[in-house]
Amino acid sequence: MSSVSVVIPCYKYGHFLADCVSSVLDEQGDLDVRVLIIDDASPDDSAEAARKLAASDPRIEVRVHERNQGHIATYNEGLLEWADGDYLVLLSADDRLVPGALVRAAALLDAHPEVGFCYGRPLRFQHGGPLPRARTEGRGSAVYPGHWWLERRFREGTGCITSPEVVVRADLQREIGGYDPKLPHAGDIEMWMRLASHADVGHVRGADQAYYRVHGNNMSTTDFGGQLDDLRQRRVAFESVLDKCGDRLPQAERLADLVHTRLARFALRRAYRAYDRGRTDVVPVDELVEFAAECLPGFEALPEFRALRLRRRVGAKAMPYLQPLVLSAVAERGREWLWWQSWKRRGI
Template structure:
C-alpha cells in the first residue's frame, strides 16, 4: 500500500480544519495517509483546534509557529523537512479532497514511475455555498511527456492547476527543492514547471480530485491592478524556471520568446478591452503597455497593439458605443482593418 504525506498549512482557518482533515483521513481508503497541520501563528483558535484533532487520531501531527513565517516557509517546512511518504500533497486548510483522490493519484504514480506528479480536475465552490457534486469514478489516466507539458504552459503563458488536486512523488519534490519565496503569488505554477522539467506528468481522467474554496481571502487577485501584478508574477515565474532548469531545457531561448510574446499579448488585450468597456479610468492601460514593452521588443507589431492603437485614435469616450461594431484584432484582423478604414474615411 502506498504511503502519502499530506501537509496542511493553516492560518486563521481553524474553523475549516475538521472538514479538511476528514476529507484526507476518512475518505481515502486504499492508501496509508499521515497528516501534518502547521499553524502559522494564527491569532484565533486554529492551533487549539489542530491539537484537539491530533489528540483524537494518531495519524495527525501538529506544529505551531510562535511567530508568523508566511505561507512559503510553511509549505517548505512540511514538504522538505517532514514528508516521508512515497508521495506528498499540499492542501490548504480551507480546501478539501474528493473521496478517493489520493488513491487515484497514487495508483497512477505507482503504475508510471516516470511520472513525477499527478493531478486532475478541481471543483471550485463559493465560500458559504454547498459543495458541488463530484465525480468519483475515474475513466483512466494519461501520462504526458514532461517537456511537452512544460512547453504547453509556456505557449499558454498560464497554469492549469490550482494546487489541492496535485500529488507529488516525494523523492522528486526533494530533488527540485521547495517553493521560491521570491514568488509569493506564482510559486505554484513555477513549482509544477520545475517538476515537469525533470519528470513526466500524470493526469487523472473522469474523476474530480479536489474542492477549491473561492472567497475573499484567496491569494489570487481579481482587481485591475492585481491583474497586472499577476502578469508580472507570471513573467518572473517563467523566467525563474528557465534559469533554474537550464540544464534540462535545451530549447530555453525559444521558450522564453514564446512566453514573453504571450504575456505581452495578454497585457495588450487587457489594455484595449478597457476601451471597449469604458474602464480606462480604472484599468492601468499605460502600465500594461509598459509591461508589454518589457516582455517583448517590437511589441508594436502585435495585433493586440494595433487594436489598442485604433481605439486610442477613436478615444475612450466614444469607443464603448462603437465596440459592438469592432472585430477584435485577435479574432479577425482583416475585418477590423476594413472597419477602421471606413471610420478613418469619415475623418475620425
C-alpha cells in the same frame, strides 16, 4: 502499500480544518496517510482547533508557529522537513479532497515511476454553498512527456492547475527543492514546471480530485492593479524555470520567446479591453503597455497593440458607446483581407 504525507498550512482557517482533515483521513480508502497541520501564528483559535483534531487521531501532527512566517516558508517546512511518505500533498485548510482522490493518484504514480507528479480536475465551490457532485469513478490515466507538458505552459503563458488536486513524488520534490520565496503568488506554477523539467506528468481521467473553495480571502488578483502584478509574477516564474532548469531544456530560447510573446499579448489585451469597458481610469493601461514592451521588442506589430491604438484614436469616453461599430468595422476589414488573400492565391 504506498504512503502519503499531507501538509495542511493554516492561517485563520481553523473553522475549516475538521472538514479538510476528514476528507484526507476518512475518505481515501485503504491508504497509509499522515497529516501535518502547520498553524502559522493565527490570531484566532485555529491552533486550538488543530490540537483538538490531533488529540483524536494519532495520524495527525500539529506545529504552531510563534511568529508568522508566511505561506512559502510554511509550505517548505512541511514538504522538506517533515514529510516522509512516498508521495506528498499540499492542501490548504479551506480546501478538501474528493473521496478516493489519493488512491487514484497513488495508483497512477505506483504504475508509472517515470511520472514526477499527477493531477486531475478540481471542483470549485462557493463558500457557504453546497459541495458540487463529484465524479469518483476514474477512466484511467494519461502520462504526458514532461518537456511536452512544459512547452504547453510556456505557449499558453499560464498554468492549468489550481493546486489541491496535485500529488507529488517525494523523492523528486526533495531533489528540486521547495517553493521559491521570490514568487509569493506564482510559486505553484513555477513548481509544477520545475517538476515537469525533470519527469513526466500524470493526469487522472474521469474522476474529480479536489474541491477548491472560492471566497473573499483566496489569494487572487481580481483588482486591476493586481492583474498587472499577476502578469509580472508569471513572467518571473517562467524566467525562473529557464534559469534553474535551462540546462535540461534544449529549446530554452524558443520557450522564452513563446512565453514573452504570450504575456505581452495578455497585457495588451487587458489594456484595450479597458477602453471597451470604460475603465481606463482604473486599469493601468500605460503600465500594461510598458510591460508588453519589456517582454517583447517589436510588440507594436502584435494585433493586440493595433487594437489598442485604434481605441486610443477613438478615445476613452467614446469607445464604450462606439464599440459595436468599431468591432464591426474591424471584422469587415478582416473579411476583406481574407477575400484579397484568396484572390492572390489564385494568381489574380
